Amino acid sequence: MEIYEFGQRIIREAGDFIKLRMKEDFKVDAKLNPHDLVTDVDKETETYIYERILERYPDHRIIGEEGHGTDIEDMSGVLWIVDPIDGTLNFVHQLQNFAVSIGVYVDGEPYCGLILDVMGGVLYHARVGSGAFKDDIRLDEMRDTTLDRSLIGMNANWVIKDQIGPAFKKIVEQTRSTRSYGSAALEMAYVATGILSASVFFRLHPWDYSAGMIIIDEAGGRTTNLLGEEIDILKKDSILTGNKAIHKELTDYFTSDAAFIAGHRRVHGEKR
Ligand code: IPD
Numbered sequence: 001m002e003i004y005e006f007g008q009r010i011i012r013e014a015g016d017f018i019k020l021r022m023k024e025d026f027k028v029d030a031k032l033n034p035h036d037l038v039t040d041v042d043k044e045t046e047t048y049i050y051e052r053i054l055e056r057y058p059d060h061r062i063i064g065e066e067g068h069g070t071d072i073e074d075m076s077g078v079l080w081i082v083d084p085i086d087g088t089l090n091f092v093h094q095l096q097n098f099a100v101s102i103g104v105y106v107d108g109e110p111y112c113g114l115i116l117d118v119m120g121g122v123l124y125h126a127r128v129g130s131g132a133f134k135d136d137i138r139l140d141e142m143r144d145t146t147l148d149r150s151l152i153g154m155n156a157n158w159v160i161k162d163q164i165g166p167a168f169k170k171i172v173e174q175t176r177s178t179r180s181y182g183s184a185a186l187e188m189a190y191v192a193t194g195i196l197s198a199s200v201f202f203r204l205h206p207w208d209y210s211a212g213m214i215i216i217d218e219a220g221g222r223t224t225n226l227l228g229e230e231i232d233i234l235k236k237d238s239i240l241t242g243n244k245a246i247h248k249e250l251t252d253y254f255t256s257d258a259a260f261i262a263g264h265r266r267v268h269g270e271k272r
């Protein structure tokens with residue numbers, strides 16, 4: 001079986017695992033701060049996916065948010081990048097609106113992306129060169145839009161930050177409206193389907209964005225960091241993803257704001 005079909009199978013199995021497991025009690029812990037939560041279900045689901053992959057492909061490598069693959073520093077071979085539950089806060093508070101997200105890279109090249117809306121039962125997926133799909137329906141090529149006629153995915157938290165906040169505030173003022181779904185992966189799937197025209201994130205990890213980037217690329221969109229720089233898939237970075245026209249409009253916008261650039265450099269370092 002090909003990796004792509006295998007990935008679709010295990011992500012759905014992982015979704016079934018979560019749906020069963022969440023009927024029982026689970027422990028919720030804080031990680032770095034009281035707003036950064038992790039549950040037993042996150043950890044168990046990551047282990048479940050990790051074991052399924054290695055059972056079938058013992059030589060593949062896996063990076064997961066909850067601790068697998070922390071020693072991986074290069075992209076050689078087949079690399080699976082796994083977020084077992086993207087949207088843990090939604091999982092804890094709502095028991096819905098969360099996803100499993102898996103991006104697969106072969107020798108550093110994107111291969112396929114998979115995002116499962118667990119409670120919605122919808123799988124967004126793409127293999128490079130074969131188009132992007134919502135279940136078995138092929139997604140249309142993303143249509144160009146302008147900021148003033150778009151819905152933009154954005155977390156309100158960034159508006160209140162000192163150096164970078166004013167840039168995000170201007171987006172709120174200029175766009176038709178913003179939305180925040182609490183799962184970066186789902187938000188990227190919504191960009192791919194055109195429900196959102198673009199989405200902006202100031203800090204995401206590879207497991208948050210790797211699958212979404214591949215799906216959006218296959219749907220005809222573009223993803224870079226907020227300054228228009230290419231993403232290094234093993235690093236955390238800001239993310240700007242959307243149709244090509246709005247992507248250009250927004251990178252022009254962020255790169256014309258000196259305070260924003262300085263704030264971005266302070267957090268993410270110098271241009272690569
Ligand atoms: C988080 C979600 C959230 C985004 C955070 C991520 P997690 O992932 O994607 O929408 O704003 O930056 O860390 O921790 O729920 O997997």
Ligand code: CA
Pocket residue numbers: 037038065088
């Ligand atoms: Ca987390």
Ligand code: CA
Pocket residue numbers: 065083085086087184207208
């Ligand atoms: Ca995540």
Ligand code: CA
Pocket residue numbers: 042065083084085086087088
């Ligand atoms: Ca997670």
